[in-house]
Amino acid sequence: MIKFTSVFKAFPKGGLALKDISFHVAKGEFAFLTGHSGAGKSTVLKLIYADERPTGGEVRVSGFNVAELRQRDIPMLRRRLGIVFQDFRLLEDRTAEENVAFTLEVTGARRNGIAARVMRVLTQVGLAAKAQAYPRELSGGEQQRVAIARALVNEPTVLLADEPTGNLDERATRGVFQLLRDINASGTAVVMATHDLDLVRQAPYRVIELQEGAVVYDSAVDEPRGDAAPAS
């Protein structure tokens, strides 16, 4: 599904962001990417959705080789992914429903099926009643649910979440996290970058920890650490 093999990423002015990273996330798996800010979590996600290209090594996502992917094939890769960000990235001048429908419209879906598909995912994230609300009328947790609905509407095989609870209070965080767990339970792989270790400890999921661009711990490979995990 997602396979990193000896991946290096260097930025022209920022030095080495990733150093020799290797891991494999299987179909239907839930994996946390943890580490301090600047550890390289977002860079790993950007490599997965081909916003960045590896400087060395190989990144494979759903059969696509990110290093060799042609510019015009990038949209095809992204249509198989759902992406969620800390800052939601919703369009302020569109309702929840329109924000979700936007994904289908710009990827050329048939118009007559759009409304039904949008309502289905809005129901799935528990926001069917607020379909007509604008982002400014929704709480942070609700906005993130709209963003998750938008990510799900194309039925992705992988959901990427970059600090999805970073802007939310504790209650909204629990709700959004539970939603991501439900999504994973229905078969979608989830890769979630977070530095919220409480959240990580709550669930028995795979943990890949990055430090200064290198993988320092992978629960699928290394011995379990229990509570000995480093503080965030």
Next chain:
Amino acid sequence: MNLTVREALLAFRRAPLLSALSVTTIAFSLFVLSLFGLVAVNLQNALRRVAERVEIVAYVLPGTPAETITLALKDIEAFPEVAAATFVSEDEALTRAKTELVEFRDVLRELEHNPLPASIEVKLKPAFRDAEHVNPVADRLRGFGFVDDVRFGRDWVEKLDRLRQLAAAVGIVVGAAFAGVAIIIIGTTIRMAVLQRSREIAIMRLVGATDGFVRRPFLLQGAMKGLLGGLVAVGLSYGAYALIDRVLIQVSFFTHEQSLVIVGFGTLIGLMGSLLSVGRHLRRV
């Protein structure tokens, strides 16, 4: 409505002032081009009318026997370029002068001798009414022993033709300069539209919209502005034409095809401006 069309139309509402500016610049550049075009078209028409009247006049020496002239007329009419050849006697020339030159009627009446020579007027077939063919025919006429002098409107034709070429050239140069400015302005408005919508474009890309899909509304928007500019330019030109036609001299307007070319050119300018701008700026979003 199709998403591309909807987005392109929305641009006019999002930035009405900038849109108006682009349409106006295109309209103005095409209007300038059209004005010179009108001059060229009308000169061309005038030229055609003059060309139709291109006659070669061979003045006949006094005392030439009538039989010689009759034979010569047959010879001349046999020239492949010639449509008709007519003999005008001295008396006929005087009569014609009296009717055509009313101002000199008194002078002409008091003449004791007819000063006007007899002549042969030669009309050319339409395909041969240009300097290239007139000259050799004139040379052949000079070859007749009884021909004193040969005159034709060559200078006129050439001068008009040069004027028409000049009008066309000036029109193209000035029009191209304005078209360049229009392309830059369209490019700038597209750039601003791209920046204004950068957040939306970034999201479109994240969810898997193709570059072509992202680009299309901007291209359509540019083409629509160009089309509008072209239509306005044709409208303005028609206004100018109507005014000149009524107040100054009778002139003619563009044909439907020529008007379509102007509108098409406007659309092309709009498309070019957005094409040059959108790719460059989308890469930065």
